[in-house]
Structure formats: C-alpha cells, structure tokens
Amino acid sequence: MNAPANLKTSRRADFPGMFTPDGAPWHYLDTAATSQKPQMVLDAIARSYSTDYATVHRGVYARSADMTLAYEAARKRVAGFIGAASENEVVFTSGATDSINLVAQSWGHANIGAGDRIMLSQLEHHSNIVPWQILAEQKGAHIDVAPLTSDGRIDLDWIAAHLTEQHKLVALAHISNVMGYVLDVKHAANIAHKVGAKLLLDGCQAAPRIALDMQALGCDFYVFSAHKLYGPTGIGVLWAPYETLNAMPPWKGGGSMIDRVSFDGTTFAPAPGRFEAGTPHIVGVTALDAAIQYVEGLGIANIAAHENAMARQAREALGSINTVRLFGPEDSAGILSFAIGDVHPHDVATILDENGVAIRAGHHCAQPLMDYLGVPATARASFGVYSDESDIAALVKGVERVRKIFG
DSSP: OOOOSOSSSOOGGGOGGGBOTTSOBOEEOBTTTOOOOOHHHHHHHHHHHTTTOOOSSSOOSHHHHHHHHHHHHHHHHHHHHHTOSOGGGEEEESSHHHHHHHHIIIIIHHHOOTTOEEEEETTOOGGGTHHHHHHHHHHTOEEEEEOBOTTSOBOHHHHHHHOOTTEEEEEEESBOTTTOOBOOHHHHHHHHHHTTOEEEEEOTTTTTTSOOOHHHHOOSEEEEEGGGTTSOSSOEEEEOOHHHHHHSOOSSOSSSSEEEEETTEEEEOOTTGGGOOSSOOHHHHHHHHHHHHHHHHHOHHHHHHHHHHHHHHHHHHHHTSTTEEEESOTTOSSEEEEEETTBOHHHHHHHHHHTTEEOEEEOTTOHHHHHHHTOSOEEEEEOOTTOOHHHHHHHHHHHHHHHHHHO
C-alpha cells in the first residue's frame, strides 16, 4: 500500500464496519474507545484461525514452526514500530491494563516500599490509577496527584516542584483519552529522572496517532493496546529496556515462562518470555502485526495530520454554537470532549445515535477528571483514518437537533 500525500480522501472503504447493513455510511466517532478494523486485519484473523493455525513455541511440525516464526516476526514488527532497541524489549499482554498491572505487581513490588511515593495526574485513565492504588495499599506507599493547567494539560511545572527522592515512579498518559492533550514526554522524563524516579507512559491514545521512538522519548515503561491501533481486542504491549525487564520477577506462573520446573524449585526464562505465561493470544499477535502494517502503509505522520485536522474542524464547528462547552487544549490530538448546556451526555449520545452518529458519553474511565472539571460526564467525538468531513457535518447536525429538543 502506498502512503498517500494526505488522508483527506477517507480510508472508509477499507473498513467493513464503517457501513450499515444496507451499505450506508455510518458516522463512527468513538475511535478513542476502540477502532474499527480494516479488511487487511480481518483477513489476517481469518487466516490465523484457519489455514495458518497451530500452537507456537511447542510443536516441532511445520505449521507450528511457521506460526512461531509469524508470532515472533510480529514481536519484531512491534519493536520497529515503537523504536525499541530489540524485539526482546517487547512483552505481549492482554492489553494496556494488563501491562500496567504487570509493572505494578512485578517492578513495583520489588522497588516500591513503605513511605515511597507515586506521582499520577488528574487526567489519568482508571487503568493508570487503580493498579497503583492497589500497590500503594499493599506496600504502604503514597500517591500524589498533579493538577492540570487552565487549558487541560498536565502541570509539569507543578510536578517538578513537588517531586522528591521519595518518588519512585511517575505514571502519566502520553495522550489524554478525554482532553486529547499530548504530553511533553522528554520534559516529563527529565523531571522524573532528576530525582531517580521511573516514568511509565500510557500510550493507548498515542500509538495509533503519533510516531513513537522509545530511544528518543526517554521513558522507562510504555504500554498500549492493539484494539485502539486498528487491531483486535485482547492483545497489548509492554515495552521496557531489556535490562529492566530481565531484572523484574515474573508476575504470573505457568507454561512457557519457565526455564526448568521441579518440585525443588523453578527457574524462569529470560525476558520477554518470563512474562508470557500460558498459551498466548496467537491470533491477536498476528493480527496486531497486520494492523501495524496497515498503519505504516498509510504513514503515521499522515494519520496524525488527518486526525488533528478533523479535531480542529470539529472544534471550530461546535465552538461556534453558544451552548456548547469544549474541553481540552486547542491542539488536541484527534479527540474532542464537549457538553451541551445542561443536557446529560447520555441524552446527547442517544439523539446522535438516532441520526447515525456514534460518540462516547460518560466518564470515559476518568472519574477523577470529571470531578476536577465539575461535570458528571462529557460527550466525546474521536477520529480515525476513516473519518471525513461528512462525519463532522452529521455531528453538528445532531448537536443542533439536541439543542432544539432541549430548548
């Protein structure tokens, strides 16, 4: 697939899910929750469950060997996609939530103790809050929460002023799933490392939208989920330097993650194998490989430009409606949260759905952020490579209908 000069011509035709059963376009604006899947990924899933299917890492017969090669080739592709130094720095998990819990219960249990501190921010997804709360309760550690600036950005100056050598970890979203804010990762990494803390990034919204380079970013852990990257559910990635991973104790025990098992004791495989207990999500991994091939074929810079343009157009269109309140910075990355007067976002989403427009309404697994904003929930439109101006027009038309219904 040749990368287009831009994505003003939507890639909608690549995605069967972007059409209704009668073939009409569906205005899907919930990509931040989960992306639709291109035919290329659906075909990879079908092949992997049919003519290519076999177990990995165990069989000596040809198809098992071939599937093992495909599985490990996917690990190498992920490493290249995120700029890892080696494929041995890539751990496959069930998703970003699983990845964060792995870090908390493995690295965190070994490195965070009573009286230590963990720094989070007000806009974090629950998956980047609750695992640290569990760890803090287990170990007697404390959690600090950084506020936001007036335009919805993590206040890195506040973090720099309040971070101490007691802080062992800073865990932040690379891109907020509500505000669309893009973190200045290098600055955050410098702040964390100045006091000897590690930096973990929740990259769920960043991996589908912006170029990643683990060598350049300077973070210590990076996590993301395939299903937001045009891939399947049930598969995710944890990245960390090999030396860090290999020093971390296993979190889950079972097959594949061992070197040798006896009742006198067990020795474990080196990273990343020690963190991949049991039969893996083979088809999920090969489908993630196909999803990355699709994204790389379009060009991540083209994707970012397209989605940011969609968000800007939507912001301008909705911002011209005097009862609409917009959240987040002007330069939000493919995500726009809003409210319409006193209308509950669930009512907004229901009326939009009647007009064939799918948005997300609720707290977006970010209840502390909703409390901070002083709202019970927001409506959220989020864009993908299949989005086009017709989606924005349908969104605006639906919002106008909401205004008329609720006066």
